[in-house]
Structures are given as C-alpha cells and as structure tokens.
Amino acid sequence: MNQPVVQGLTTNKAPFIERARANGDIYIRQPYELYSEENHQTWRQLFARMRDRWRRYANEKYLRGVETLFMDQDHVPRFEDVNQFLQRLTGFSARPVSGYVPSYIFFDCLRRREFPTTVTIRDGETLEYLPEPDIFHDVAGHVPMHTDRAFADALVRFGECAAAAAEIASRISDEHEKLRRLTSNIRAMSRFFWFSIEFGLMRAPGGGALKAYGSGLLSSFGELAHSIESPQVAREPFSIERVVNQPFEIDHYQPLLFVVDGFEHLYALADELEDWIVQGRLDDVAGGEPSVSEGDLRSFLEAAAV
Numbered sequence: 670m671n672q673p674v675v676q677g678l679t680t681n682k683a684p685f686i687e688r689a690r691a692n693g694d695i696y697i698r699q700p701y702e703l704y705s706e707e708n709h710q711t712w713r714q715l716f717a718r719m720r721d722r723w724r725r726y727a728n729e730k731y732l733r734g735v736e737t738l739f740m741d742q743d744h745v746p747r748f749e750d751v752n753q754f755l756q757r758l759t760g761f762s763a764r765p766v767s768g769y770v771p772s773y774i775f776f777d778c779l780r781r782r783e784f785p786t787t788v789t790i791r792d793g794e795t796l797e798y799l800p801e802p803d804i805f806h807d808v809a810g811h812v813p814m815h816t817d818r819a820f821a822d823a824l825v826r827f828g829e830c831a832a833a834a835a836e837i838a839s840r841i842s843d844e845h846e847k848l849r850r851l852t853s854n855i856r857a858m859s860r861f862f863w864f865s866i867e868f869g870l871m872r873a874p875g876g877g878a879l880k881a882y883g884s885g886l887l888s889s890f891g892e893l894a895h896s897i898e899s900p901q902v903a904r905e906p907f908s909i910e911r912v913v914n915q916p917f918e919i920d921h922y923q924p925l926l927f928v929v930d931g932f933e934h935l936y937a938l939a940d941e942l943e944d945w946i947v948q949g950r951l952d953d954v955a956g957g958e959p960s961v962s963e964g965d966l967r968s969f970l971e972a973a974a975v
C-alpha cells in the first residue's frame with residue numbers, strides 16, 4: 670500500500686529527512702514536491718526583508734551573484750535552476766544533503782566544487798534565529814558567493830588543505846599523536862572557515878565601506894546590520910595566526926570579526942593555510958571551541974586510509 674506523502678520540508682519536522690538520516694544517506698535529492706505553501710511563504714518573507722539590508726551591507730560580488738543566479742524570490746529555489754547558472758561561472762554546484770556532513774567529507778566536496786546544501790527551511794515562526802543551517806542560509810547566504818572566481822577557488826583550497834592534513838596524519842604511526850595533531854588541524858580549519866566563509870567582513874584596499882561576505886551574516890536580518898554598525902563588535906585584520914587560535918561560539922552574535930582586503934586576499938590566505946598544515950604550524954592551536962567530534966576525526970582517518 671502506498672504511504673501518504675507527508676507535505677513540508679520544515680527544519681526538524683521533515684519525515685523525508687528523518688528517513689534519509691535513519692538510512693545513513695548523506696547525499697539526497699531535493700524533493701521539491703514536498704515543500705508546503707508555508708515553506709514557500711517563509712522563503713518569500715526571509716528574502717523580502719533581507720533585500721534592503723543586502724543592498725546596504727553586502728559586498729558587491731554577492732549582490733551581483735544574487736542577480737546572476739536569477740534566484741527565485743517567491744518560492745524556495747530549485748537547485749537545478751540555480752546550478753544551471755552557477756556551474757557555467759565557476760564550476761560549482763549546490764548538492765543536496767540530509768544534514769550534518771562529517772568535516773572531511775564536507776571539505777572534500779568543496780575540492781570537487783560541490784557545496785553540501787541543506788534542503789529544509791526554518792519554521793515560519795522562528796525567522797531570525799536557527800542553530801542549524803537551512804536552505805535560506807545555504808542558498809541565499811552561501812551560494813551567491815560561489816559565482817565569484819577567486820572566492821570559489823578559495824573554497825577549493827580548503828578542500829586541498831583537508832586532503833593535506835589527512836595525508837600527513839596517515840604517515841604518523843603513534844596513534845595518540847596522530848589524533849592529537851589531527852584534532853588541532855581540524856579545529857584550526859574550522860576556525861578559519863568560520864571567521865571567513867561564515868562570518869567574514871571585507872574592506873576594499875584604500876578604504877571604502879566595510880561590507881559582509883560571510884554567509885552567517887548575509888542570512889541573518891539582525892546580525893548583518895550589527896556586524897557592520899555595532900560598536901560592540903571588535904573588527905580586526907584577518908591574520909592566520911590570530912584566527913586559528915581564536916575560539917568561537919555559535920549561539921549568539923559574534924563579538925569579534927576579521928576583515929580581509931578582497932577575495933584575492935582571501936584566496937592567498939587559504940593558499941597559505943596549506944603551507945601552515947604542511948609545516949606543522951597548526952598542530953598545537955589553542956584549545957576551546959569548536960569541539961572536534963569523533964565523526965569528524967573518523968572522516969579524516971578514513972580518507973587517510975584510502
């Protein structure tokens with residue numbers, strides 16, 4: 670007998686996603702037919718209220734990216750529509766996933782120019798705060814940045830950094846030392862990613878207005894303005910040494926943000942990060958958040974074993 674189709678792809682309330690996770694499926698399809706009218710309405714509201722904020726606070730490449738992708742403002746976008754434009758520009762595509770992706774697998778997707786992308790959308794009751802990513806964060810926050818060549822290449826460099834870390838770990842015979850160094854490397858990469866791709870700010874060389882390029886900012890109505898305007902936020906030039914040793918917490922507005930000079934600068938930093946890994950300079954970063962899960966470690970060890 671056919672099971673009734675349960676409508677709705679609301680975060681934490683989507684049986685389609687629960688089934689995929691129960692099966693251990695990381696990669697899924699975007700079951701577009703399951704989005705409810707309420708889901709589309711949530712997208713419409715989120716998009717409409719961000720427009721003015723983006724115009725004011727988002728960097729130019731992001732604004733251009735939203736237009737280039739012809740992103741649907743009224744309905745949850747179909748990945749295939751977005752990808753059709755995106756792939757032509759930088760070879761990147763949004764790839765639907767069921768939720769959390771172990772960190773090596775995540776970085777390795779970037780290396781292949783695939784961005785693991787959530788299909789569910791937040792509940793219309795909680796437009797502002799959501800601890801986990803949703804399609805608005807991923808598709809409206811991240812994906813427009815992937816239209817920029819230097820930014821896209823920087824993401825690929827993250828994947829190459831992860832591959833280097835896994836390869837180096839595979840050559841360490843002492844198990845304890847292998848896990849210790851790998852934990853430190855993963856923590857450092859997560860911090861770098863957080864303070865750039867998720868919460869990065871940018872100021873063009875020679876001055877100009879401060880703009881956001883991090884998707885955590887670009888998908889948050891409240892924090893986007895706060896990140897640029899608030900005197901409570903410390904804004905420092907991006908330094909690898911500083912960033913990889915800086916813990917962060919995910920459950921409140923960020924009190925400290927780092928500023929790059931442009932996407933070529935970001936690419937150069939991601940490039941340099943691999944040298945730091947190879948030279949062992951990320952083997953003893955400061956402890957603290959984020960914690961590195963067993964799943965994250967296992968993903969690196971399994972990659973190294975191949």
Ligand SMILES: [Fe+2]
Nearest residue numbers: 802867884885
């Ligand atoms: Fe994100």
